[in-house]
Amino acid sequence: MRAIVAHAAKDLRVEEWPTPEIGDTQALVRIGAGGICGSDLHYYNHGGFGIVRLREPMVLGHEIAGVVAAVGAKASRIAVGDRVAVNPSLPCNACKFCLEGRQNHCLDMRFYGSAMRFPHVQGAFRELLVCEESQAQVVADGVSLGEAAMAEPLAVCLHAARRAGPLLGKSVLITGSGPIGALCVIAARRAGAAEIVVTDVADGALSFAREVGADATFNVAAQPDALAPFSADKGAFDVMFEASGAEAALRGGLDVVRPGGVIVQLGLGDEKKLPVNAIVAKEIELRGTFRFHEEFGLAVTLIGKGLVDVKPLISATLPFANPTEAFELAMDRNRSMKVQLAF
């Protein structure tokens, strides 16, 4: 069984790993598709992010879907042959946050392909994966495994949309049109946003945003003042999703979000210098959003019912045997949106 293992920055290897054994409550999944996430790219480029660093070789990957190859004795909800999206998040369901329904803040979280704890939690870019049965969500007929593998980043954005509060009829700004920003377009539209404006510094990225329903897009590298008209009367946007991680994007948002408006911060990055007085005077709410919990199942449902369409965002699918090529392609923001690996 082969897996994609990060040994250090710019050192990705396809290695043979032992096939895991499955327990009574588990399932063995033959992975079919795996999406490359921004955090995978951080491990690839920098060997980690912030204070999280690779301290041992780690299998990457947490956006995956496949076919059930075997099930444990007590796993009755799924069956061999089922096509499933696999939730990479495994909270303990016993700590104080789990018992508050905040499983994404679990004190003992196990999340595929994360170096936050040591030993690291090994990831899911591998031919065979063992997961708890509860992590496997059967996908509807007609949904490809590639689409199913989009459930994870879509879940991130559905959770972000919920963090924003009700969106029905709201005017929304999304800064950053990478896979997360573009999926925020889909999530905000599905939640009823009336107007969606997207900014980025790459035209290619913005074309994907338009394809999935943005009402207007602006390249703020080419037109630095593009948002100025939206600052009239203290600001035009009810809600902003900051998906770029750029200080300039967040600062700019403070000018165009209305009094009492909400900024949902998804983008990670360096520390940011902020005019906190603007947050005070306009009573803006800056809310972090982190991963997801029940939104994973919701993402599978919405994709399965055709209530969202994530296909336009899968910009390329490459064989997993040469991951470096796929990772490099994923970093080209003018050509790529979501790059997936085929297993």
Next chain:
Amino acid sequence: MRAIVAHAAKDLRVEEWPTPEIGDTQALVRIGAGGICGSDLHYYNHGGFGIVRLREPMVLGHEIAGVVAAVGAKASRIAVGDRVAVNPSLPCNACKFCLEGRQNHCLDMRFYGSAMRFPHVQGAFRELLVCEESQAQVVADGVSLGEAAMAEPLAVCLHAARRAGPLLGKSVLITGSGPIGALCVIAARRAGAAEIVVTDVADGALSFAREVGADATFNVAAQPDALAPFSADKGAFDVMFEASGAEAALRGGLDVVRPGGVIVQLGLGDEKKLPVNAIVAKEIELRGTFRFHEEFGLAVTLIGKGLVDVKPLISATLPFANPTEAFELAMDRNRSMKVQLAF
């Protein structure tokens, strides 16, 4: 200028009324389409509802759209020839509720075709209507006046959807599949509901609900126990919209709405006997919803952008010269959904 005037129960007349003069801030609108609402039917059938009774002849109607024929000297936002949906609601914008943003509870509300105050506020089923410019919302090209006249009942349901709190991913029950229930399907779906189940006692009504996106429908006259499976584990629905006004529907909902769930009550009707203990033990929230405010403009926007499609619900359009025929047709729940008058 002719208008449709209710003199008493079952006494509708088409009469000549004086053409109103327009003030500086007003517009004259040549009405093109008018939808018959449940309250119009109550005036027609019973001369009122509850303690609200006709005490003088009253022009009916408040779901209207038309073409601007003249504008006052200070009305600069719209122009002659504009196609507009007209908001029947005119709050005072000075009372304590208006200054809280609760204009739908205005202490000095003027709402077309309502006998709540005396003299009654005359309605809008007329060839020529004077309104404040602020009441007129320009509709997008390609939107018919019939669709535009749906903005009003859609606004009711958008407001109801907001009253429900965030709907993204929620499981929703809608009881009653008249125009309001069916528009709740549209509103809930637009707001991101993941599953929508609709009940009614008329198969014809339910077919419209399916056409606008309900996942499942049940005729609870034919299958009184149809909802029983949804009562497992204390209830399956996160949110219920009660749009029938029937005691049985509301009582039934208490069995299938989950602990902490929300019931939004739209339907009017007689007093209802309720097992309040179920509301207590399951911590259900029963929330009234009444008309709308800014949702009128939102309805026009969503229709204009194609984010909702109300066309399937316009089941018939009849000439206004014989209103009785149209009103009688509107009462046939197996044949009719929304019946509109053409002016």
Next chain:
Amino acid sequence: MRAIVAHAAKDLRVEEWPTPEIGDTQALVRIGAGGICGSDLHYYNHGGFGIVRLREPMVLGHEIAGVVAAVGAKASRIAVGDRVAVNPSLPCNACKFCLEGRQNHCLDMRFYGSAMRFPHVQGAFRELLVCEESQAQVVADGVSLGEAAMAEPLAVCLHAARRAGPLLGKSVLITGSGPIGALCVIAARRAGAAEIVVTDVADGALSFAREVGADATFNVAAQPDALAPFSADKGAFDVMFEASGAEAALRGGLDVVRPGGVIVQLGLGDEKKLPVNAIVAKEIELRGTFRFHEEFGLAVTLIGKGLVDVKPLISATLPFANPTEAFELAMDRNRSMKVQLAF
């Protein structure tokens, strides 16, 4: 070890029961004080309430405090000699509601002295009680066991106060001035209510409400129109706590709660006939509230810090050896508020 056992309506007996053995995670508590609750009175008077009926002899009681007499091997948070209030609620912490933080809706709840499940969960009016260590909350020095036993009904009211949403500066009506209504005065005041009006049909009950801080009280038996002035401008109260279970109280509240106001229903009782149209037209929210979860610990904290004073509500303390006398006294609403048993 003696306990107070209900065999049927009006058949309370003090019986010898076996001393329970304690497990590793448990504690043995020598009960010192036990408050008689409305549900205890229902078992005493009627052998149950609603569809919940005694089907076997059941020890009553769930408002208790005592002194730790022994602790299990793995119980390290408390020690022999600690004075504790005991939380009668023991959710499973594994079902879907527990994992949402809604432990009060646990699908496998064990709550002392409740006939909701069979075999019944035996109650805590007994000399020696075994509980999970997690159920025992150490009380501050200077707090009597009688006060500590008030933590349970106070927790009910703190939970109700939270169900009402923010109360800071709100105008509050409380209907029913039994122990729950009176503790709602305390909870609402602690949460910042600016004005608190209480109604009841017994002058004695109302005098307790004034003693714990009500701004005004009305005997609506003597003055049926006492609340009429509060109906001006669609209603004066932001929030109402219905703690009487009487249909007339709830109906009356609909006249005096403002548009958009909240009614928190605590009182149980027969089915009620309600003018649902008033809920619709005023967009009132009727919210059930049921028991509590983390508010038990909060109640112990607030009592311990002197942030609430429940002492005025303990109207009598009688020896447990003659429970019938105590239960009969508890039913006299003009003399009694909370009657406690001394063990």
Next chain:
Amino acid sequence: MRAIVAHAAKDLRVEEWPTPEIGDTQALVRIGAGGICGSDLHYYNHGGFGIVRLREPMVLGHEIAGVVAAVGAKASRIAVGDRVAVNPSLPCNACKFCLEGRQNHCLDMRFYGSAMRFPHVQGAFRELLVCEESQAQVVADGVSLGEAAMAEPLAVCLHAARRAGPLLGKSVLITGSGPIGALCVIAARRAGAAEIVVTDVADGALSFAREVGADATFNVAAQPDALAPFSADKGAFDVMFEASGAEAALRGGLDVVRPGGVIVQLGLGDEKKLPVNAIVAKEIELRGTFRFHEEFGLAVTLIGKGLVDVKPLISATLPFANPTEAFELAMDRNRSMKVQLAF
């Protein structure tokens, strides 16, 4: 009629100004007490703050109370001789924010002693003040004018407390123990906070916090790691009020506020460099709060009913004839809390 006029930084003068004439809906108030606010100190020390600068001589002051000396013909709610607190905020009640109930974001706000617009809105440190009748709130017997003049900063903190969401039972951190921080202690306690911890860099300031009810205080200049124990399990505080304006305070709060917790930012100051990743990973909400609206009346009510006690925070009262002495005293954080002027 004399007034305290700021001509430039460090240039305060007591000058003779013309007695204003009162209109029909206005009142003439003989000012009795005026509190010196942080913004007054900014004008005094720096001639403004941020981009707001003195461009003409401006009467300072907006925390005032006095006695009604005359009323206009149409002012019927108050009478000559009434003792009143005067609300310095006068929104237009016609712009879009006013009609949403967000009067504190009025697009045409007039607020006493503010250089935000030009000509500046002259302030209220004067012997005679004309205000709209609606701005004057009668204070209860037994409340001194000094206490009444505390209504304004208390209103700021009551509004901040509401911005925090429900506080009943919450664990609260307040950083900065100036008048605003100390009044946040009072507001949070009134709203039901169970634990209140306060930090500052001046022991004198912290002693006031303890006097009004803080459970614990820490001098973080003397003990920089004082809050470290509160960072266990991702953070101990549900809510934080940042009332210092210091970057270090806000950054420190991100370590000790729990996942999903709320930080209400009151303090103004320079731009701040923030670890936004912490806001993301812990899903913290950073909410600005700005002035107040209906909380002014609430402040007068709570003081009048004795539900809050602001007296311990009035650290000195000096004659207005020598304002420089009073302003200098107000700047000594170890001796002073709120310094008031007597007129």
